[in-house]
Structure formats: structure tokens, C-alpha cells
Amino acid sequence: MSRIIPNISVDCVIFGFDFNQLNVLLVERKLIDEKSNKVLIDDWTLTGYHILEEEDFDTAAARILKKMSGLDNIYLEQFYAFGGVKRVNSPKDMLWLQNQSEGFSERIVTVGYFSLIDNTSVTLSLKERNVKWFPISNLPTMGFDHREILEKALERLRAKLRSEPIGFELLPEKFTITQLQRLYEEVLGTTLDRRNFRKKVLQMKYVIPLDEKQKGVKHKPAQLFIFSREVYEKTKTERFDFSI
Amino acid sequence: MSRIIPNISVDCVIFGFDFNQLNVLLVERKLIDEKSNKVLIDDWTLTGYHILEEEDFDTAAARILKKMSGLDNIYLEQFYAFGGVKRVNSPKDMLWLQNQSEGFSERIVTVGYFSLIDNTSVTLSLKERNVKWFPISNLPTMGFDHREILEKALERLRAKLRSEPIGFELLPEKFTITQLQRLYEEVLGTTLDRRNFRKKVLQMKYVIPLDEKQKGVKHKPAQLFIFSREVYEKTKTERFDFSI
Structure with a gap:
């Protein structure tokens, strides 16, 4: 059996759009003192864990995401490596790591992955730990430096949404301009x-x-549109791309 | 004194444009058998090394680059973390690591940084190991997976050059269109x-x-241009940026 690497992990920032708001997938970090039944830790983290000795980063990210949430075949993109010296800093973080008793190092670097999916089309399977979607606008207390990792991923997601057509495929095939605007407003905040x-x-x-117009709506039905990736690919130009 | 982390390194891919061609900075990896005087290894690697226990990635990249080449105050951008299981694979790579006797792990992950500079404006100071610029079109044999890391960095550099004005500031303040074209041709290959x-x-x-036209040239003098970052910033639009 392959062992974990004590000082290297991956963390997945899975963004989900539900036609209404932008969400992120988090896992509960809960520790209860067995004797006193006192709750020692109860906050949330990204879906992440240590990589194994015989595993590259991409494989580790997919395996860990699946293990923690049931999500499979999600397109994950590496976006940044976090190597701050004080990543594990608070007493709660220390306590959590000691309690895992898997021989983690005190200094752990992590490689961040992100994804944007339609979270109404997937089902989470709850494992040992509670996992659920939180709206970006209402996040719980987060452990380690995971709030910072989330912010960096959100920055990347927004930059990508501004320059590439990554939003259209999260909408119904036929969508209204209002639906598209809602998506842009939610992701760009x-x-x-x-x-x-x-x-x-x-x-x-x-x-x-x-x-064609919307059907079965109470208000005045709006016009419907489709997005063509083919037309996009054939017509796009980069600002300084002299080679095409 | 801070110790090195046995399984985590950074590697810098420093691209240099000299008004004529695109180059990359490499360090010689040479090992000679002391008894027989036989050359056991003689190839080249990127400027990279292990990070220290009390050092984040950015600091490590700047320190190691300076230590190996003398280059200081270079803008370095993190671009990818390489975590392949077989990164250190060849007998030469193994031999080199054993010989360093710093207690490296057999599996090392590395975080890549890149930069594009005008390499005629900097001076390399040679340290213990030979360091020099090689044209991208004529690279020597490279150790570890550094050729792959270089290719990935080149891919990023090219994507960036196609979408952002990162080339202009490598040219003289007043430049001709031919000079600009040369830069694009060399970087895009x-x-x-x-x-x-x-x-x-x-x-x-x-x-x-x-x-104003070129002075002191034998051929017909060409018109001169300047680049204005201010005008660029004020006029740029992203394809899907609805917020501006």
C-alpha cells in the first residue's frame, strides 16, 4: 500500500453554479473530546488531503475529491502552489493535525486545483465527514489558510470568466440573456x-x-439563445496574436 | 541555520531576449570521477534547488536564482507545480543526487517560475557552477525533467505574449516594427x-x-514607434468582461 507524503497535499476548490448563486464545496472539520463530549473543533475546509508516494498531483486531486464527496470525472485545473511557512498556524489547525495521527509534517505545502460546475447536476455522497455546498456570499469559518486559497481560486475563476467562454455551458442549452447575466453577476460578485x-x-x-421564446413563464417570455463553441473557436483572436 | 526540505524544490526558467534571439539560462551539471578523472555527467539544468524549511516558494526562487547566476531583482512568476512520480529517473539523475549528499528524497516535487528579460542588460556572475545563456533553438542535453519544465514555461510565455503586451518593454524605448516583429517571431518560434x-x-x-526615423543605419531608415502602457491600460477590454 502506498503511503502518504507527510508534507505535500492538494486542495480542490470546486465552484458550483445553481442558476441562482455561486457556491463552493466544503468539508466539515469536527473534533469532539471523547471523555467530556466537548466540541473542540467545528469548522470547514476545502476538499483536500495528502498525496501518496506513488501518485502525481492530478491523480491525487481527482482521488481525494471523489473520496471526500463522491464527485467523479470533474475537470480539475491546477492553479497555484501554496508554500507559506505559516500555513498551519492556529491551535485548532495543530490540534487537528495531531489528532489525524498520520505523521503529518508541521510544514505542509499544497497544490491548488479548481473547477466550475453546474452543481444541480451532481449528487454528493456523504462519507465519513460532512460535505456540502456553501454560497460564496455566506461562508462559514474555515480552517488552515483555506480561505486564502479559496480567494486566489476565485480570482483565477473571475479572470478566466472575463477572457474565456467558460460560463455558457453551465446554463441550459437554450438560455435567456437574463440567465446569462445572472451567472456573470454571481461569479464576478x-x-x-x-x-x-x-x-x-x-x-x-x-x-x-x-x-423561439421561453415557455411556461408568468412574465413576458424572453428570447432564447444558444452558444456555439465552434463559432467561438473559429472567430476568436488574441490581442497580440500575430500568428493567426 | 535553516535546513533544506528533502523533497521540495523550485526551478526558474529565465528567458532572455537579446534583440536577435530567445535564450534560456542554464547551469552546468558536471561530475568527474576523482580517481580516474573520467567525466561521469556533463549536461545542463535549469537554475533550481531545494527550498529551505523557513522559506516560502517566492523567496526560495529569488534566492536560488541569485545564488546560481548573480541575477537579482528579476520579476519571477510561478507557473506550475510538477509532481510526476518518475521525475528523477535516469542513472545520471540518481548519481547526481547521491553525490550531492544533502539527503535528498528519491521523489522530489518542484514548483516552476518563469521570467522574460532583456539579457543584454544583465551580467551573470559565475559561481561554483558554470551558468550561461543558450538559444532556445539550440539547447544542450538537459538533466532530470527540465526539458519538459522548459517546454511548459515556453507554452505559458507564448500564451502570455499573445494576450498581454509583455514584449514591448524588452525593446529600446523607440523601436521599429521590424524589431518588434523579430521579437514576436523569436518568442513564438x-x-x-x-x-x-x-x-x-x-x-x-x-x-x-x-x-522620427532610425539614425545611422545603412539601409533606408525605418519609422520609430513607442509603446504606451498607460494607453494600453485605458483602452483594453476583455472578451467577456461585462463589468467595464
Whole structure:
């Protein structure tokens, strides 16, 4: 059996959009004193753990995510390695690591992975530890430096959403501009001007208006659109790309 | 004194442009058998080494680069963590690590940093080991998986050059379109159509034509341009950035 590496871990920041808000997947870190029944620790962390001796980072991230949450076949992208000297700092962090009794080092570096999924389309299977989605706007107390790792991942996610079409595929195949705007507002954490948004979207050749409107809504039905990745790939240009 | 961490290192991929070609900074890895005088290893690696117990990744990268090459105050950007199980694989790699006798692990993960500088404006100070610039088009045999790390860094550098104005500041303040094209061709590793290139550059509002031509050249003097980062920052838009 392959042993864990005491000083190297991976942490997965799984963002989930549910058509309404942006969420992140967290795992409960709970420690109860057996004698007194006193709760010593009860907070939350990212889905992460130590890598094994015979395992690369990508494999470790997928294995650990699956083990902790049941999520499988999620596209995970490495985004940053965290090597701060004081990553494990608080008495709670120390206590937790001592209690795991797996021989962890005092200084652990971690490699961060992130993903953005439609979290209404997946089911979490609860394992030994409680795992659930939290809205980004209402996060619980988090252990270690996981809040910082989450912030860095969110920064990367936002930069990516601003420059690549990573949002469209989280919406229904046929979507309204309002649904798309909701996604951008939630991920970017801001409100956007409705008219400007609409104008920009209508200029995108890869967002194709249909001769079809919403059905079964109480309000005035809105026009539906589809996103074409093919058209996007064929028409995109980089600002300084002279080679195409 | 702070000890090294046996299984974690950083590696710096320093790219240098000399107005003519793209180079990379490498360090010689030479091992000679003391009895027979036989050369056991003679190849090249990136500037990299193990991090210390009391040191984060950024600090380690800057310290190690300075120690091995004399280069100081170089902007280093973390780009990827390499955790492959078989990174140290060849008999030469094993022999080198045994010979270092610093108690390295057999499995070492490394965090990659890269930078692009004008290498005519810096001076290398040779330390215990030979360090020098090699043209990307003519690389020597490289140890460990450093060729792969270099390729990944080059991929990142090229992506960055296509989307951000990272090249202009490597040229003289007043430059010709031909000089700029040379830089793009060398970094992208391709030849570009002269007319298309010129046309694209002339459309950039942040590349400003001067009423001034080259001096002291034998051929017909070309028009000079300056790059304005200020204009770039004020006019740039991201493809999917609805917030600006």
C-alpha cells in the first residue's frame, strides 16, 4: 500500500453554479473530546488531503475529491502552489493535525486545483465527514489558510470568466440573456448594467439568437439563445496574436 | 541555520531576449570521477534547488536564482507545480543526487517560475557552477525533467505574449516594427507575414508612431514607434468582461 507524503497535499476548490448563486464545496472539520463530549473543533475546509508516494498531483486531486464527496470525472485545473511557512498556524489547525495521527509534517505545502460546475447536476455522497455546498456570499469559518486559497481560486475563476467562454455551458442549452447575466453577476460578485450587458452579448457572433421564446413563464417570455463553441473557436483572436 | 526540505524544490526558467534571439539560462551539471578523472555527467539544468524549511516558494526562487547566476531583482512568476512520480529517473539523475549528499528524497516535487528579460542588460556572475545563456533553438542535453519544465514555461510565455503586451518593454524605448516583429517571431518560434504584422500593429492605439526615423543605419531608415502602457491600460477590454 502506498503511503502518504507527510508534507505535500492538494486542495480542490470546486465552484458550483445553481442558476441562482455561486457556491463552493466544503468539508466539515469536527473534533469532539471523547471523555467530556466537548466540541473542540467545528469548522470547514476545502476538499483536500495528502498525496501518496506513488501518485502525481492530478491523480491525487481527482482521488481525494471523489473520496471526500463522491464527485467523479470533474475537470480539475491546477492553479497555484501554496508554500507559506505559516500555513498551519492556529491551535485548532495543530490540534487537528495531531489528532489525524498520520505523521503529518508541521510544514505542509499544497497544490491548488479548481473547477466550475453546474452543481444541480451532481449528487454528493456523504462519507465519513460532512460535505456540502456553501454560497460564496455566506461562508462559514474555515480552517488552515483555506480561505486564502479559496480567494486566489476565485480570482483565477473571475479572470478566466472575463477572457474565456467558460460560463455558457453551465446554463441550459437554450438560455435567456437574463440567465446569462445572472451567472456573470454571481461569479464576478457584482451587478451589471442590463442594457450594456445585452448590447455586448448581441455583438457576440457565437451567441446565436433563436426564433423561439421561453415557455411556461408568468412574465413576458424572453428570447432564447444558444452558444456555439465552434463559432467561438473559429472567430476568436488574441490581442497580440500575430500568428493567426 | 535553516535546513533544506528533502523533497521540495523550485526551478526558474529565465528567458532572455537579446534583440536577435530567445535564450534560456542554464547551469552546468558536471561530475568527474576523482580517481580516474573520467567525466561521469556533463549536461545542463535549469537554475533550481531545494527550498529551505523557513522559506516560502517566492523567496526560495529569488534566492536560488541569485545564488546560481548573480541575477537579482528579476520579476519571477510561478507557473506550475510538477509532481510526476518518475521525475528523477535516469542513472545520471540518481548519481547526481547521491553525490550531492544533502539527503535528498528519491521523489522530489518542484514548483516552476518563469521570467522574460532583456539579457543584454544583465551580467551573470559565475559561481561554483558554470551558468550561461543558450538559444532556445539550440539547447544542450538537459538533466532530470527540465526539458519538459522548459517546454511548459515556453507554452505559458507564448500564451502570455499573445494576450498581454509583455514584449514591448524588452525593446529600446523607440523601436521599429521590424524589431518588434523579430521579437514576436523569436518568442513564438515562427515566421510572420510582414504586411499583416505591420497592419495589426498600426491598429493598436497604444503603439504610437513618432515623427522620427532610425539614425545611422545603412539601409533606408525605418519609422520609430513607442509603446504606451498607460494607453494600453485605458483602452483594453476583455472578451467577456461585462463589468467595464
